[in-house]
Amino acid sequence: MITIIDYKTGNSGSIHNVYRRIGLESRITSSPTDILDADALILPGVGSFDRAMQNLEEMNLIPVLEESVLDQKIPFLGICVGMQVLAHQSEEGNRNGLGWIDASIQKFEMSLIGEKKVPHMGWNNLLLRKNDPVTMGLNGTERFYFVHSYHYTIPTNAEILATTSYGYEFPSLIKKENIYGIQCHPERSHSSGIAILRNFATMGG
Amino acid sequence: MVVTCRIIPCLDIKDGRVVKGINFLGLNDAGDPVELAERYNQQGADEVVFLDITASKENRSMLIDTIRRAADRLFLPLTVGGGIRTIDDIVMTLRAGADKISINTSAVENPLLIKEAAQVFGTQCIVVAIDVRRHTSRYDDHTPVQLSDGQMCWYEVMTHGGSRSTGIDAVKWAKLAESYGAGEILLTSMETDGTKNGFDIPITRTISESIRIPVIASGGVGTLEHFYDGFVFGKADACLAASVFHYGEMTIRDVKEYLAGREIPVRPV
Numbered sequence: 001m002i003t004i005i006d007y008k009t010g011n012s013g014s015i016h017n018v019y020r021r022i023g024l025e026s027r028i029t030s031s032p033t034d035i036l037d038a039d040a041l042i043l044p045g046v047g048s049f050d051r052a053m054q055n056l057e058e059m060n061l062i063p064v065l066e067e068s069v070l071d072q073k074i075p076f077l078g079i080c081v082g083m084q085v086l087a088h089q090s091e092e093g094n095r096n097g098l099g100w101i102d103a104s105i106q107k108f109e110m111s112l113i114g115e116k117k118v119p120h121m122g123w124n125n126l127l128l129r130k131n132d133p134v135t136m137g138l139n140g141t142e143r144f145y146f147v148h149s150y151h152y153t154i155p156t157n158a159e160i161l162a163t164t165s166y167g168y169e170f171p172s173l174i175k176k177e178n179i180y181g182i183q184c185h186p187e188r189s190h191s192s193g194i195a196i197l198r199n200f201a202t203m204g205g
Numbered sequence: 206m207v208v209t210c211r212i213i214p215c216l217d218i219k220d221g222r223v224v225k226g227i228n229f230l231g232l233n234d235a236g237d238p239v240e241l242a243e244r245y246n247q248q249g250a251d252e253v254v255f256l257d258i259t260a261s262k263e264n265r266s267m268l269i270d271t272i273r274r275a276a277d278r279l280f281l282p283l284t285v286g287g288g289i290r291t292i293d294d295i296v297m298t299l300r301a302g303a304d305k306i307s308i309n310t311s312a313v314e315n316p317l318l319i320k321e322a323a324q325v326f327g328t329q330c331i332v333v334a335i336d337v338r339r340h341t342s343r344y345d346d347h348t349p350v351q352l353s354d355g356q357m358c359w360y361e362v363m364t365h366g367g368s369r370s371t372g373i374d375a376v377k378w379a380k381l382a383e384s385y386g387a388g389e390i391l392l393t394s395m396e397t398d399g400t401k402n403g404f405d406i407p408i409t410r411t412i413s414e415s416i417r418i419p420v421i422a423s424g425g426v427g428t429l430e431h432f433y434d435g436f437v438f439g440k441a442d443a444c445l446a447a448s449v450f451h452y453g454e455m456t457i458r459d460v461k462e463y464l465a466g467r468e469i470p471v472r473p474v
Contacts, residue, residue, distance in 0.1 A: 048327040122208040123472040
């Protein structure tokens with residue numbers, strides 16, 4: 001089953017709602033057994049980097065996540081902060097990230113974005129760089145809802161499937177084997193976001 | 206490719222019902238905020254704001270239920286404001302399905318609430334709503350703002366739904382809110398609110414140019430051109446309106462088609 005990880009920070013409910021809307025079964029859970037037994041895992045993200053890592057640690061979820069994602073290779077999708085915690089560290093906080101992706105998280109470089117505002121808030125594009133099943137049916141013109149002040153540096157051990165331009169381009173959809181990370185909120189991006197969540201769900205069989 | 210200018214309908218909610226009159230055909234229940242929000246969702250709204258104007262403790266659970274039902278059916282961002290005073294209030298509101306929360310009076314009374322909330326939930330989900338009133342006399346050490354006729358004035362922060370003066374300079378308050386971790390400012394001018402004469406451009410522009418977080422312009426929309434003015438002259442990142450949408454004077458699609466025609470980037474409906 002599609003398993004949405006509840007770690008007391010994300011908006012797990014809205015992802016669950018999307019799946020209910022398109023007739024796919026999903027569950028919201030923080031149970032290690034459920035996580036080990038999942039067909040596909042989603043780590044939602046609303047909140048700050050440190051709070052997200054703190055909750056994952058305190059709820060003792062990191063070992064089971066590593067077992068299912070790194071060892072069992074269960075398809076995994078991290079959304080927004082849920083994507084950012086896959087990196088080693090973030091300028092937003094002091095805690096270490098999960099370190100699955102060789103990259104760090106930096107604040108938008110104010111000197112490079114002109115008069116643009118931070119957070120980057122609103123509807124922007126995913127500029128598709130590589131074909132992948134997760135973006136099947138998209139052509140790069142669709143709009144997705146972004147709300148963030150920090151973004152990925154270029155990862156050395158993951159592919160960049162899409163970038164987004166806000167003053168400059170940053171990685172907004174990345175992939176390393178079974179691990180996906182997306183910076184925008186597909187669960188809040190109407191039909192274009194629903195397409196991505198549907199595509200991801202099919203990877204879990 | 207740029208981030209698009211956002212159009213945001215705002216629903217004032219009292220005891221679980223939309224209070225400003227609405228004029229939609231085909232709604233089963235015109236007073237149900239969820240049904241109305243869903244209509245705006247279909248029309249191409251970029252976000253939806255729920256403003257709870259009862260905001261009393263006993264009606265909190267009703268609002269939470271409304272948010273829950275809305276989050277079930279909307280697949281776009283939802284901001285909820287009104288009566289949020291504590292971190293626990295924020296937790297409850299976000300858990301029900303809101304993406305962002307808006308604080309106004311409680312932030313003025315306790316600016317550290319902004320800081321604490323931003324640390325826990327991230328700056329992106331904390332909207333600070335500011336209601337302002339214009340003063341044309343005696344601006345002393347307040348931030349001077351020039352009106353279109355050349356006259357100088359300053360703007361004061363008002364709280365408690367615009368009923369209470371604070372003496373606080375609005376531009377300084379916006380900067381302080383930003384420095385404490387607000388992710389966005391929702392600016393409503395009492396000079397223009399309800400007039401249908403357009404947004405208060407001078408203060409919108411001044412605040413937008415003084416801070417590096419997005420500004421939502423609110424109060425005064427009467428025509429399609431007012432949206433254009435808000436983005437171009439007010440330098441707003443988003444424009445919010447209530448009655449013109451509720452009364453069916455224009456649809457969100459109308460606004461977006463108009464703006465697209467004038468080369469303002471919008472998310473297509």
